[in-house]
Amino acid sequence: MTAEIRVFPCLSDNFGYLIHDPATKATASIDAPEAGPIISALEREGWTLTDILVTHHHQDHVGGIAELKRKYKCRVVAPYDKTTPIPLADERVKQGDTVKVGNLAARVIETPGHTLDHISYMFDSEHALFCADTLFSIGCGRVFEGTYPMMWESLLKLRALPDATRIYCGHEYTASNVKFALGIEPNNPALKKRAEEVTKLRAANKPTVPTLIGDEKEDNVFLRADVPSVAAAVGLAGKPAADVFGEIRERKNNS
Ligand code: ZN
Numbered sequence: 001m002t003a004e005i006r007v008f009p010c011l012s013d014n015f016g017y018l019i020h021d022p023a024t025k026a027t028a029s030i031d032a033p034e035a036g037p038i039i040s041a042l043e044r045e046g047w048t049l050t051d052i053l054v055t056h057h058h059q060d061h062v063g064g065i066a067e068l069k070r071k072y073k074c075r076v077v078a079p080y081d082k083t084t085p086i087p088l089a090d091e092r093v094k095q096g097d098t099v100k101v102g103n104l105a106a107r108v109i110e111t112p113g114h115t116l117d118h119i120s121y122m123f124d125s126e127h128a129l130f131c132a133d134t135l136f137s138i139g140c141g142r143v144f145e146g147t148y149p150m151m152w153e154s155l156l157k158l159r160a161l162p163d164a165t166r167i168y169c170g171h172e173y174t175a176s177n178v179k180f181a182l183g184i185e186p187n188n189p190a191l192k193k194r195a196e197e198v199t200k201l202r203a204a205n206k207p208t209v210p211t212l213i214g215d216e217k218e219d220n221v222f223l224r225a226d227v228p229s230v231a232a233a234v235g236l237a238g239k240p241a242a243d244v245f246g247e248i249r250e251r252k253n254n255s
């Protein structure tokens, strides 16, 4: 039986995610931005929280853990602490580890850069990737703790996943990302198409996730730092992709 995934807003622009295994009734929350909307989503479905899969230590991803753990006695799976500790973790995971949610299995992919501890969870059988603040739709996370080459390597790991992989990212930043990306690639047809789609989704108050790896390869400028026309567009023709990526990220920081 395939997993059921629910998407709902948390805080000002975070996504809340539940993944549920109908066979065993196990349910995981990916991160815990805040307890209230996660509890509401669980109650709407009649599900009980068994696991929280944490991606990184930022408050908008761990703030709801304590309340959820008190209420559901759920297991908290998290990366190893690198800079700031993640509260109430029961299990620590690293690159290549498998996390079970009932019969569902997530593969841990280390994706440092935004923070040093950042990991992503790939449910291969579901073609579903939860990548929080590493890869956004038409964007990527700010590089706070790592380096640009480190973040670029992390993005390459995600870009190498099958094209049909559905991306569930940490924030609803897509509209602003599209605007920025069009500034660099105004004539990218895939990006122009995505821009129209995003305008419609946001006007209908619908989330812009999930998106597909295959599409992001075509329309996400941050995944395209090794495309010659993108390097040229930021004045770095012939330069290493990590440098081009760093330049694009800097421009976004200052946009
Ligand atoms: Zn973050």
Ligand code: FE
Pocket (backbone or CB within 6 Å): 058, 060, 061, 133, 170, 171
């Ligand atoms: Fe975040």
